[in-house]
Amino acid sequence: MPATASRPIPAQAGIGLRSTHHNEFLARRPNLPWVEVHSENFFADGGRQLQVLDAVRRDYGVSLHGVGLSLGGSDPLDPEHLRRLRRLVQRVEPALVSEHVCWGSADGIFLNDLLPMPYTEVALRHLAARVSAVQEFLGRPILVENVSSYLEFDGAEMTEWDFLVQLARRAGCGILLDVNNIYVSAENHGFPAHNYLRAIPAELVGEIHLAGHTAVDGILIDTHSAPVTDAVWALYREAVQLLGPVPTLIEWDAELPTLERLLAEATRADEQASLAGCSNREVIHARVA
Amino acid sequence: MPASPDTAHDLGLQDLQRQFVQEILYRKSDGLRSQVVANGLDAERRLAIYRTNTRETFALALEAAFPVLLACMGGEQFRSLAWTFQRAWPSPAGNLFHVGARLPGFLADHLRGTEEEYLSDVARLEWCVQEALVAADSSSVLDLTALAAVPPDSQGELRFVMHPSVGLLRTDYGVFALWEAHQAGQPVEPAPRLTECLLVRRLAEGVQLQRLATLDILWLEALQDGGTLGESIAALPTGEQDQLGALLVRWVAAGVITDFASGGPLAGEVTT
Numbered sequence: 163m164p165a166t167a168s169r170p171i172p173a174q175a176g177i178g179l180r181s182t183h184h185n186e187f188l189a190r191r192p193n194l195p196w197v198e199v200h201s202e203n204f205f206a207d208g209g210r211q212l213q214v215l216d217a218v219r220r221d222y223g224v225s226l227h228g229v230g231l232s233l234g235g236s237d238p239l240d241p242e243h244l245r246r247l248r249r250l251v252q253r254v255e256p257a258l259v260s261e262h263v264c265w266g267s268a269d270g271i272f273l274n275d276l277l278p279m280p281y282t283e284v285a286l287r288h289l290a291a292r293v294s295a296v297q298e299f300l301g302r303p304i305l306v307e308n309v310s311s312y313l314e315f316d317g318a319e320m321t322e323w324d325f326l327v328q329l330a331r332r333a334g335c336g337i338l339l340d341v342n343n344i345y346v347s348a349e350n351h352g353f354p355a356h357n358y359l360r361a362i363p364a365e366l367v368g369e370i371h372l373a374g375h376t377a378v379d380g381i382l383i384d385t386h387s388a389p390v391t392d393a394v395w396a397l398y399r400e401a402v403q404l405l406g407p408v409p410t411l412i413e414w415d416a417e418l419p420t421l422e423r424l425l426a427e428a429t430r431a432d433e434q435a436s437l438a439g440c441s442n443r444e445v446i447h448a449r450v451a
Numbered sequence: 452m453p454a455s456p457d458t459a460h461d462l463g464l465q466d467l468q469r470q471f472v473q474e475i476l477y478r479k480s481d482g483l484r485s486q487v488v489a490n491g492l493d494a495e496r497r498l499a500i501y502r503t504n505t506r507e508t509f510a511l512a513l514e515a516a517f518p519v520l521l522a523c524m525g526g527e528q529f530r531s532l533a534w535t536f537q538r539a540w541p542s543p544a545g546n547l548f549h550v551g552a553r554l555p556g557f558l559a560d561h562l563r564g565t566e567e568e569y570l571s572d573v574a575r576l577e578w579c580v581q582e583a584l585v586a587a588d589s590s591s592v593l594d595l596t597a598l599a600a601v602p603p604d605s606q607g608e609l610r611f612v613m614h615p616s617v618g619l620l621r622t623d624y625g626v627f628a629l630w631e632a633h634q635a636g637q638p639v640e641p642a643p644r645l646t647e648c649l650l651v652r653r654l655a656e657g658v659q660l661q662r663l664a665t666l667d668i669l670w671l672e673a674l675q676d677g678g679t680l681g682e683s684i685a686a687l688p689t690g691e692q693d694q695l696g697a698l699l700v701r702w703v704a705a706g707v708i709t710d711f712a713s714g715g716p717l718a719g720e721v722t723t
Contacts, residue, residue: 202546207615208588209653230545236465243545268468272542273475273505274512274550277468285464313497314488315467351490381492383500 167255171196171223171369173407175431178227178414183421184214192425196223196257198411202230204254205246215254225258225369225411226250227338231296232272233306234265234279234289239296248300258369258409260305260338261296263289263326280315281325286332293333305368306330307338310346310375310384322347323361336368339405341398342390342413346375346382355397364405372398372431373413387416389427398431399438407435475502476538509537512547513554517577519633523570523641532558548585551578569624569642576626576649576660579618583653586616591709601713607681611674612710616653619663619672621646627662652707666691670698671707 176196179187181203197218204215204226218224231243251259264276279285297303308326320328330337339362348355374388390398390412402408412427419427467486474480475498487494510533514521521529540553555578558571591612601609625645633639648668650661663671666687673686684692702708 202548205546205548206585208586209584209616210657212588230547232545236468240545246546265468266545268465268472270543271472271476272545273472273501274508274542274545274547275501275505277471277501280464280467282464288464312500313494314490316486316488351488378500379496381496381500383504 168219168224168257169196169222171225171257171409173409173435175410175412175428175435176223176225177412177424177428179218180415180418181211181214182418183424184211186421188214188217190421191221192421194222194425194428196225196409198225198227198258198413201226201228201247201250201259204250205243212253219254219256224254224256225260225409226254226256227307228259228261229276230266230272230274231261232264232266233261233292233296234263234277234285235267236265236288237267237270239292244296244299251300251302258305259300259302260307260369262307262309263329264309276309278309278311278313278315279325281318281320281322283319286320286325286328289329290332293329293335297333297335303335305336305338306333307340307371308343308347309340310343310350310382312350312381312383314351321353321357321361323358327361327363327366330366337362337366338369338371339367339401339408340371340373341401342371342373342375342394343384345391345394345397346384349382356400359397359401359404362405367405367408370398370401370405370408370410371413372410373415385416386413390430395430395434399434402435402438410435471501474498475505476541506534506537508547509533509542509550512550516548516551516581517554517574519577519630519639520570520573522633522639523573523629548581551581554578566641569626569644572622572624572626572642573629575622576620576630576651579620579649579651580658580660583616583618583651583658586614586653589614589709592706593703593708593710595703598711605713607679607684608713609680610677610712611680611683611708612712613671613675613707614652614709616651616658617671617675617707618651619668619675620649620651621668622649627660630660650707666694667698667701670695671702674708 172195174195176194176198179197179199199215204211206212228247262276263279265279266272266274266277279289293306306329308322326337344355344358348358372390372394373384373386374390375382376385376388410431412424412431414424470480470483474483484494487497510530513533514529524532536554536557540557542550555571555574558574562568562571623644623646624642625647626642627647627649629639629642648663648665650663652659669686670683673683684695687694
């Protein structure tokens, strides 16, 4: 069991580290402050994946990003999933832990997708209680991420951004603001992305995500299979101007590029933040961790 | 079929999510469509995006866990199988690792008596490999001196501990060669009918498969089932029980047996 926490995460760009790049990453030890991994990929009892993460955490800040907890689901939280997450958090002692504002199962059937919440008071209360329960179980605050969506439910009682901010305030969690997801949802549902950004209090945001998306038959899909688009870079610059320096992650999960290309995308994120007037050198994870 | 607007608006969070899941997997929901804001794109097309995503995620998870099966079937047939399987045995957890657990049994049921029956053995072998990959680590090495010090009248009650990644498999088809061919990047051919006994385990350099003689698998299976040394001897064929020493030396030296406990069930074992 590691004796010390993983390194802190500065307000600079990191990359999503995927198994395809594990060997090259450990061999090259790129000059990068931090990485993020999907928590569930390290739920194993042992084996190579965990050994890689143990090695990475010695030299890099680590963020654990969950995709399968179904925070907004109506099924009870899965105790085995939570137990494995806590075990991983205790092993890695990550600088950040995050999950999604979504649901993923009903009646024990999981779709393993990030499904949209109805933006109602009932749903908000439900989610806030579940986030609080998770934080209590883990013994630490988490960040919750806005997802891309391809539909909205009728009967919304608030906007998505009001829902997100209210959730963070009620549960005492931070926000992982996915700028690409804001752009995708704004385009798909016809709301101004700027309104979303301007509604998010800077003190709640602990991390930003950037990724590529794909247009299919007039709708944008959050595929994580392409470079960040110019429109999302522009929105990112606006986000940084509004929020100040924030740790920013490049997510790329499908049609993975070379590690070199991924690192170049992270460098570009730092350059874009500088263009926006932020010198991202301050360690700010403590404001939400 | 859209339900009346009143019914739809009364849907609670749980009902909404239940209907969503039923619609995605089985195209069955009463009031869901009327709960979806159309906004330039009808509800059916919006839901279809989630259906596509769910299918894709599930199929990719299976492809990652069953690469040899994928190579045997080809992408199109595999994807078709994945959707049929997903609808029969949807994902039981938020961790995608678990989606493949029931695939070998599903294939066994569906391919029994067909020319593709061997594919269920391929799937069984690959799931065994997956379990080996995620099993706990162990650096234990059996202490032979301590073992030799056990009094003879207590030896029959000894229980041996195997490395957590060890899996034992009996197949009806010769899938070992098929698996090896795939590892070597060679084309895969349908496996012939051939009874094989296999041991799967994780080493530092990756998962290793090896064929076992009948005697070895009988003994190792008895130990893996939680049997005592005495019970494992009883599992050996008459006339072969004098092979016990050789079996013990072989599998301790190979690192398959890593520890022993004297008397009583092993830690964590359920007793009645």
